[in-house]
Amino acid sequence: MGQTVITNPIMWADVPDVDPIRVGTSYYMVSTSMHTMPGCPIMKSEDLMHWEIVGYVFDRIEDNQHHNLIDGNHIYGKGSWAASLKYHEGMYYVCFSSNDTRRFYIYRTDDIENGRWERSVIEGLRHDPALLFDRGRVYVISGCGSIHIEELTEDATALKAGGMNQLLFETEREGIGLRCEGCHAYRIDGYYYLLFIEWPLAGNGNGRRRQVCYRSAELLGPYERKVILDDDMGYFNKGVAQGGIFDTPAGDWYAMLFQDHGSVGRIPYVLPVTWTDGWPMIGADGKVPERFEVVLPAGTAKPLVISDDFDYPDNKLALNWQWNHNPDNRLWSVTARPGYLRLISGQTADSVLKARNTLTQRTEGPACSGSARLDVSGMKPGDHAGLVALQNRFGTVGVRIAENGDRRVVMSVNDGSGGEEPIESIRWDGDVIDLKIEFDYENSVDLARFYYSADGTEWIRFGRTLDLKYTLDHFMGYRIGLYYYASVETGGCADFECFRYDKRTR
Secondary structure, eight states, rough: OOOOOSSSSSSOOOOOOEEEEEEEEEEEEEOOOBTEESEEEEESSSSSSSOEEEEEEEOOOOOTTOOOOOOOOTTTOOEEEEEEEOOOOOTEEEEEETTTTEEEEEEEOTTTTTTTOEEEHHHHHHHHEEEETTTTTEEEOOOSSSEEEEETTTTSSSHHHHEEEEEEEOOTTEEEEEEEEEEEEEETEEEEEEEEEEEGGGGSSSSSSSSEEEEEEEEOOEEEEEEEOOOTTSSSTTEEEEEEEEEEEEEEEEEEEEEEEEGGGGEEEEEEEETTTTEEEEEEBBOOSSEEEEEEEEOOOEEEEEBBOOOOTTTTOOTTTTTEEOOOOOESSTTTTTTTTTEEOOOOOOSSSSSSSSEEOOOOOOEEEEEEEETTTTTTTTEEEEEESSSOOOEEEEEEEEEOOOOEEEEEEEEESEEEEEEEEEESSEEEEEEEEEEEEEOOOOOEEEEESSSSOOEEEEEEEEEOOOTTTTTTTOOEEEEEESSSOOOEEEEEEEEEEOOOOO
């Protein structure tokens, strides 16, 4: 068997709340997706270093005004959080809570890459849930500080009538700012292991997130506790923590965790696990290794973020793309004008944050750029279209059509209220324009620069440099998006001929 070198982080992009499993010789993980749709991405790897998106659990969670960005309603920073992924007796299960609906969702399928996911809904919020299949019974363990256990039916589709439902235990309080959350549950060699993160205060350690484990020979305890990783790789005291553990066919053990990494988001790491006195100690001598070898043949994977010519005869997009909130599928197409993404305005908006059918991908460190060629000939007075660096403190570069029909290239930023403050504007007389945004995450400088071009070759820097800020109201790393919306009248269209992406490697 060959060797694969793991280089951390395995992805320098926003892939938070990871939960990994192994099935046979394949490894799968699920991640948080919040307000992006389709949601709960499933990623696959054969070597733990190279991961690619193979599908999503759902196209949309709910179909309501908040999820559809109607009348100023939204689910920024809400939607699906911290999903749990399990495989049991031929079935795959994903569960999560949605903070806006205060519901608990369970999905299951017998084919994680190509199958249809069956959906079940249980009322009530279960914070950072973990599924546990244990000798014919099914449990969900959840909570923050106060850890609860509930029993589900054998098929994990509903609460079991008369089943277990109780407080399991209280986690440490003294010297702790954020008590335990982010549960991952296992039964291994006769012990129950519950993995959490906690955030100690500065006087009770390093004042950063760390990974802790509670274990017991009995499901209901008593549980004993141990810190199993406390390290930040020298990055601004940001602990690498929250995630799951898994083994290889050869019996080696690994963990997948993530780290808050500035405005690019929360980025995943793979780490070795050493069992010491029955505890899964994570890292190499308590540290996160930048590089190490695993006894797995090196694999390949499709890129996490891609360039795209929008050549899809079946009118389906590549898995790399996600919409900001639920799309209106009547108002986009890649077949109406073959080789173009056509966005059609169906409701008015006054900001890109309220614009439906904004199509997004992640951005990646240490630096990357995305550009698009836009045909504005179908746009109406009052229309806006272009590229966005999307978080709450967004920046856009695009074309606006004035009430008299004049076209203007405009760079704008969030003015603090969610609206768009124009920074620079010039007249544009052509039908076609190239637009570009560069993202710089090197050493957490966290900046974006904006450009336009008449030919896609000679770029003119435009507007101002945007200071990128990761804010908890969106709770997501910056994405790059293609947007179009009407501010006066609907019915126009914007055609994006292509999207070009470039990532600078380490």
